[in-house]
Amino acid sequence: MTVRTRFAPSPTGYMHIGGMRTAFFAWLFARHMHGKFILRIDDTDEARNMSEALGPILQAFRWLGLNWDEGPEVGGDYGPYYQSQRSELYKAAAQKLIESGQAYHDFSTPAEIAADRAEADKAKRPYINIRRSLDLTEAERAQYLAEGRPWVLRFLVPRGETLAIDDLIRGHVEWDTSLLPDPVIVRANGGPLYNFATVVDDAQLEITHVIRAEEHLSNTPIQVLLHRALGNVMPTFAHVPYVAAPGSKEKLSKRKIAEYRKNPKFKMLFERADEVFPKLGLDITPERSPVTVEYYEKIGYLPAGVLNALGRLGWSLDEKTEIMSLAEMVQNFTLERVVKAPAGFDPDKLFSFQSHWMKELPLEQKIDGCIPYLVAAKLITEPITPESRQFISQVITAFGDRLKLFSDIIDTEYFFRDEFPIDEKMFQKRVCKEGVPALLREFAQRLATTESFTLESLETALQAFAAEKGVQGDLIHALRLSTTGTPVGPGVYECLVLLGREKSLQRIEAALLRAQHA
RNA sequence: GGCCCCAUCGUCUAACCCGGUUAGGACACAGGGUUUUCAUCCCUGCAAUAGGGGUUCAAAUCCCCUUGGGGUCACCA
Numbered sequence: 209m210t211v212r213t214r215f216a217p218s219p220t221g222y223m224h225i226g227g228m229r230t231a232f233f234a235w236l237f238a239r240h241m242h243g244k245f246i247l248r249i250d251d252t253d254e255a256r257n258m259s260e261a262l263g264p265i266l267q268a269f270r271w272l273g274l275n276w277d278e279g280p281e282v283g284g285d286y287g288p289y290y291q292s293q294r295s296e297l298y299k300a301a302a303q304k305l306i307e308s309g310q311a312y313h314d315f316s317t318p319a320e321i322a323a324d325r326a327e328a329d330k331a332k333r334p335y336i337n338i339r340r341s342l343d344l345t346e347a348e349r350a351q352y353l354a355e356g357r358p359w360v361l362r363f364l365v366p367r368g369e370t371l372a373i374d375d376l377i378r379g380h381v382e383w384d385t386s387l388l389p390d391p392v393i394v395r396a397n398g399g400p401l402y403n404f405a406t407v408v409d410d411a412q413l414e415i416t417h418v419i420r421a422e423e424h425l426s427n428t429p430i431q432v433l434l435h436r437a438l439g440n441v442m443p444t445f446a447h448v449p450y451v452a453a454p455g456s457k458e459k460l461s462k463r464k465i466a467e468y469r470k471n472p473k474f475k476m477l478f479e480r481a482d483e484v485f486p487k488l489g490l491d492i493t494p495e496r497s498p499v500t501v502e503y504y505e506k507i508g509y510l511p512a513g514v515l516n517a518l519g520r521l522g523w524s525l526d527e528k529t530e531i532m533s534l535a536e537m538v539q540n541f542t543l544e545r546v547v548k549a550p551a552g553f554d555p556d557k558l559f560s561f562q563s564h565w566m567k568e569l570p571l572e573q574k575i576d577g578c579i580p581y582l583v584a585a586k587l588i589t590e591p592i593t594p595e596s597r598q599f600i601s602q603v604i605t606a607f608g609d610r611l612k613l614f615s616d617i618i619d620t621e622y623f624f625r626d627e628f629p630i631d632e633k634m635f636q637k638r639v640c641k642e643g644v645p646a647l648l649r650e651f652a653q654r655l656a657t658t659e660s661f662t663l664e665s666l667e668t669a670l671q672a673f674a675a676e677k678g679v680q681g682d683l684i685h686a687l688r689l690s691t692t693g694t695p696v697g698p699g700v701y702e703c704l705v706l707l708g709r710e711k712s713l714q715r716i717e718a719a720l721l722r723a724q725h726a
Numbered sequence: 727g728g729c730c731c732c733a734u735c736g737u738c739u740a741a742c743c744c745g746g747u748u749a750g751g752a753c754a755c756a757g758g759g760u761u762u763u764c765a766u767c768c769c770u771g772c773a774a775u776a777g778g779g780g781u782u783c784a785a786a787u788c789c790c791c792u793u794g795g796g797g798u799c800a801c802c803a
Contacts, residue, residue, distance in 0.1 A: 218803050253802060318801085334728050335799085360801055378731070387729060395801035402803050426730060426798045447731085450797075455737075457795050473737085473754095520738065520752090527740035528751045547739075549732050550796070557738060557753045567766080609766045670762090684762045696764035 211243025213417050215276075216250045216406065219261035222495040222502065223268035225553065226451030226460045227421070229518045233448050234419040235274045236519070236541040246413060247279030249290045252405050258290075268501035272511045273534065278413075286413045291405050298400040301408045301438055302361055302393065310437040311393060313359040314341045315352055337362065337390045361394035363404070363434060371429045376417070376446035376543040383429040391430050407431050411440035419446045419543070422550075423459075446543050449522055449550040460553055462499045473555050474498055481507060484615045488584040498555065508581060508614030510569065513562030520561075522551040531564055563612050574604050578617040587624035599623075602706055606698035622692045623706055626715075630693035638685040638695065640723045647677060648686050652716045661709045666701045690719030 215231040217223075238245040247269070249262065266280060278284025288294060305311035316338075328335035341359075344352070352359070369385040393404035400408070410418060410431075425447045435442050450459045454473030468474045477498040484507060485492050496502045504514050512533065519537045520530065523546050532540075569577075575597065582588045588596060603623050604611060611617060622628035639645065651673055655661075658669050674680055688700050691712055697703065704712045 216803085220803090250803060329727080332727070381730070383729075389799085392801050397801080399801085401801070406803085421797095422731070423797055424803090427803095429730095449732080452796085457732090459797080517738095522738085524739055524751095526751095530738090530752050544743095551739090552737060554737050554753070560753055563766090607765090610764070612765090667762095681762065688763065694764090698764090700762060 209416060211238055211241040211417060212246060212413065212415050213238040213243065213419050214246040214248050214410070214413060214415050216248040216409075216420075217265050218250045218253065219258055219265065221261045221264060222462065222500045223265045224460070224462060225499055225501055225504075225518075228268060228272070228501050229451055229521055230419070230421045230448045231269070232272075232274065232515065232518050233523070233541075233543075233546065234417075236537055237417060237419060237446075237543060239538045240541045243416070244277040245275075246284070246286075246415070247276040247289065248409060248413065249280060249292075250402065250406070251290055251292045252400055252402065264495065264500075264502055268505070271501070271505045272515055291400075291409065294405075294409065295400075297408050297412055298394070298405055301404070302400070305363065305393070305437055306361070308437070309364070311361050311363050312339075312342055312390075313349060313353065314339075314362045314390075314392075315344075315357050315359045316340060317358075334387050335389060336367075336387065339364075339390065358396050360392045360396055362390040363393050363430070363437070365390050365430070365433060371432060373428060373432060373445050375425075376419075376444060377449075377546045378425070378447055378548060381425070381428075385429065385433070388429060388433075393434075403427055403430050404434060407434040407438065407440070410443055411435065411438065414441075415443050417446060418443045419448060422447045422449050446546075448546060449548060451521060452550045452552040454553055454555060456552065457550060459550075460499060462494055462497070465494050465497050465499065468498065477503070477507075477555050480613075480615075484618065487618055488581065488615070508577070508616070509558075509562055510565045510577075512565040512568075513558065516561040516565065517554075517558035520557075521553065522547045531561070559612070563609075566612055567609055571601065571604065574611065574614075575601055577614040578604060578611075581615050581617050582624070585618040585621075587618065587621060599706075606702040606706060608698065610697070620697070622694070623703075626711070628693050631689070631695060634695040635689050635693070635719075635722070638682075638689045639719055641682065641686070644682055644686045645720055645723050647679065647683055648690065648716060649720055651683060651687070652713055652720075655704075655709065655716075656713055661705060663701045663705055666704055670701075686719075687716070691715045 213234040215234050217227065217231075235245050237243075247266075251258070262280065269276065276282060278286060279289045283289075302311060314337075320340075324338050325335045341349075342364075365385055365388045367386045370382055371385050372380060372382040374380050391403055392401055394400055428445060428447075432442065452458055453460045453464065453468065454471055469478050478492070481492045481498075481503065485496075488506075490496070490506060494500075496506060498504075501514075515534055515537070516532055519532060519541075523541070525532065525540050525545070566574075578600065579588070579592060579597075582600065583590055588600070592600075603620055604617070607617070607620055639648070651670070654669055654673055655666075658665055670683065674683055677683075684700050685695070688697070688703065689695060691700075691707060692703055707715070
């Protein structure tokens with residue numbers, strides 16, 4: 209039998225990073241088993257702007273390279289893949305349950321239900337439905353219906369039963385069905401409710417493994433009962449623990465963004481976004497915060513980095529393997545090795561995976577990845593000429609492992625324009641230092657006359673000059689500050705070569721002027 | 727509160743199923759080395775079985791209790 213798994217997001221306008229991890233596990237399992245991965249859109253709630261709300265979710269899958277075999281855009285034999293378009297299926301299933309006496313029209317008013325609940329609470333006993341409508345005669349029921357009295361359709365839970373599932377992650381879990389209130393399966397407006405729609409759909413889509421977040425575990429007994437009542441083939445369940453906020457055990461939530469800004473682990477991510485996004489013409493919103501996939505895409509993470517981190521969040525291959533490509537994860541993924549306890553999301557660890565994969569990335573791909581950032585930051589303009597690409601290539605090579613995220617490339621601003629930020633404090637320290645300007649001036653004259661302007665010749669020239677003057681660090685630091693404005697970055701010789709003789713001399717000149725006025 | 731789930735370094739985890747390891751790895755952190763800065767890279771260090779009872783020659787591992795944490799209790803998904 210072919211394994212079929214699904215991820216069923218509601219169109220909310222963003223893809224939660226924890227939700228992505230759950231989806232990823234379902235995807236990995238399907239791929240590992242050579243099965244199918246299906247995307248179904250659970251839009252039974254009110255209609256929102258579908259394309260706007262669904263866009264970021266599909267984009268997250270596309271960006272990470274997690275393809276779906278059936279679903280929006282690709283179709284499939286079991287469609288449509290939007291619950292809002294599957295009403296007939298739900299109607300038929302509801303009819304079936306009514307006919308077999310496993311669902312009933314409940315005419316209770318919300319007030320009555322609330323009162324029942326309050327009473328149960330007061331008596332400290334679990335609430336279950338009173339089922340008054342079940343006592344109605346056939347004639348009464350017909351009359352109520354004819355009168356147009358409002359009703360909901362409830363599933364008749366068989367009480368007094370012990371229900372068990374063998375969850376692939378959590379093991380054997382049991383419930384007492386006597387404690388389960390009869391769930392509403394069709395609401396007053398005729399729309400199906402989640403627990404019902406999902407059962408109908410999982411069966412019709414022939415989902416073999418329902419792999420979903422742990423918060424659905426408590427929905428499971430109802431769904432099992434519903435499957436049974438409908439005569440469906442029972443899927444196998446696997447409940448993946450939720451992803452917790454860094455340094456906590458609480459579920460990572462988009463609603464807590466303000467709080468996360470103060471979280472020491474998240475802080476860096478927010479601060480980097482505050483710094484970088486404006487330069488790219490983006491703003492930081494809850495939908496584009498470290499809680500969502502879009503943040504990582506926009507700030508220039510690699511799918512390989514994010515996927516590696518997500519894969520290791522609650523799953524491990526063995527006692528030591530950390531670095532895994534997507535192919536390796538597909539090769540080795542099993543649900544048995546998913547950890548039962550919730551895992552705290554660790555931005556530091558994600559960053560270390562990212563560093564690794566960025567280091568591995570071939571130069572050409574680094575260039576392709578950086579170009580959009582250079583363009584967005586207006587450091588280069590399109591179309592990219594071969595000369596321009598060649599220059600970018602040299603910058604990236606010189607920048608080396610300092611490039612962790614694609615957006616880091618905008619930190620090399622000084623290579624692309626003559627106006628660039630200057631670290632005042634360090635400038636004071638390195639350039640305005642006693643005796644340094646004179647040294648710099650004299651060395652500039654040397655630079656103006658060196659035969660060639662290459663790494664080797666510059667190094668030779670500087671070494672010779674430094675030996676003559678009996679200095680070492682001072683000159684190098686001053687050179688760096690005056691030509692790039694920052695104390696960190698590629699080697700000084702690389703910087704000078706990339707800038708070229710003319711610009712280097714101009715910048716030294718400008719720096720000397722600046723030092724004078726300081 | 728009811729129901730359900732979970733519990734190993736600060737964090738992610740391995741060892742647990744099928745009892746015997748100096749409880750391993752990684753991230754982070756600290757220190758050192760390489761380097762013209764930074765980054766990289768290398769070395770070293772720090773650091774855990776929530777508590778209590780059993781069972782057993784032997785318990786992180788099996789059982790029970792406690793504690794703690796979490797999820798969920800809708801005409802949301």
